[in-house]
Amino acid sequence: MEVVFKVRGDILIACIKGELDHHNAAPLRKGIDRSMKVFECRDLILDLTEVDFMDSSGIGIALGRYKKLSKSGGRICIAGCSTYIEKVLDMAGVFSIIPKEADVQSALCLLGGEEQLHMEV
Amino acid sequence: MENVLKMEFSALAENEAFARAAAAAFVMPLDPTVEEVTEIKTAVSEAVSNCVIHGYGELCGDESFAKNEAPTIVMECALEKGNRLTITIEDKGVGIDDVDQAMEPLFTTGDEEERSGMGFTVMQSFMDRLKVRSSKGEGTTVIMTKYLDVPGEY
Numbered sequence A: 001m002e003v004v005f006k007v008r009g010d011i012l013i014a015c016i017k018g019e020l021d022h023h024n025a026a027p028l029r030k031g032i033d034r035s036m037k038v039f040e041c042r043d044l045i046l047d048l049t050e051v052d053f054m055d056s057s058g059i060g061i062a063l064g065r066y067k068k069l070s071k072s073g074g075r076i077c078i079a080g081c082s083t084y085i086e087k088v089l090d091m092a093g094v095f096s097i098i099p100k101e102a103d104v105q106s107a108l109c110l111l112g113g114e115e116q117l118h119m120e121v
Numbered sequence B: 001m002e003n004v005l006k007m008e009f010s011a012l013a014e015n016e017a018f019a020r021a022a023a024a025a026f027v028m029p030l031d032p033t034v035e036e037v038t039e040i041k042t043a044v045s046e047a048v049s050n051c052v053i054h055g056y057g058e059l060c061g062d063e064s065f066a067k068n069e070a071p072t073i074v075m076e077c078a079l080e081k082g083n084r085l086t087i088t089i090e091d092k093g094v095g096i097d098d099v100d101q102a103m104e105p106l107f108t109t110g111d112e113e114e115r116s117g118m119g120f121t122v123m124q125s126f127m128d129r130l131k132v133r134s135s136k137g138e139g140t141t142v143i144m145t146k147y148l149d150v151p152g153e154y
């Protein structure tokens, strides 16, 4: 597994590549939490476009980050799920609390969308 | 056609990828669909990681770990009647108190931060049948059956 972190304003984008299982979950979780701190980010995008295997450990990663970010007023969005990954996350009802977007670009729009809404009014 | 694969490996997280790859390789000669392979790999990953996380406990200082000097997991894949795949995954760990409760979606005795309690639900939805046998202090055996979408070979 490999993770590439990108920062857009106060949004951290974690592009995860490879297999997301129990073995890889701990370093991934630490990496995300540390990067959020180091780059002083408030919101998080989990980019799963290049994840080619994921079990319930992925549900744990998503829900765990959601709980953590909720406490600090941050938001999380999941981008680029394949049909299979979407099925696994859906079993746990992940999308009833975490929004999903087709790609990182739309996820950025969603998380940055609030200001645009204000201007329209 | 009857074909069997039996393997025993150390109960280590780094062996989870190996176990699911072995199960995938086992069914490959039947020319399964990409979905079938993914479902089998995911179900195996759930069962094997449960043995590592819950069966033996991840911490080496854990009571259950100390009892088992070299904890291992046994996986058996069997192919019968052309398309019936049975995967059995067994540990000799702590066992489960209440199997029915453990199998409920979202039930977990693990760390709330990391575990979602969805492992058994994932196994159930990706395989056609799931049976769990467990007794306290003896270990846990998970038996999963899947009927592959291939013309039967009799």
Ligand SMILES: Nc1ncnc2c1ncn2[C@@H]1O[C@H](COP(=O)(O)OP(=O)(O)OP(=O)(O)O)[C@@H](O)[C@H]1O
Binding pocket: A056, A057, A059, A060, B046, B050, B051, B053, B054, B055, B056, B091, B093, B094, B095, B096, B102, B103, B107, B108, B109, B110, B114, B115, B116, B117, B118, B119, B120, B121, B140
């Ligand atoms: N091999 C095992 N040995 C002992 N207990 C087990 C074993 N497998 C499962 N359990 C028990 O059953 C519960 C439910 O397992 P399940 O795989 O559904 O969820 P989880 O492992 O807790 O979380 P997740 O799989 O979503 O990360 C576990 O929390 C554990 O208490």
Ligand SMILES: [Mg+2]
Binding pocket: A056, B046, B049, B050, B118, B119, B120
């Ligand atoms: Mg599990």
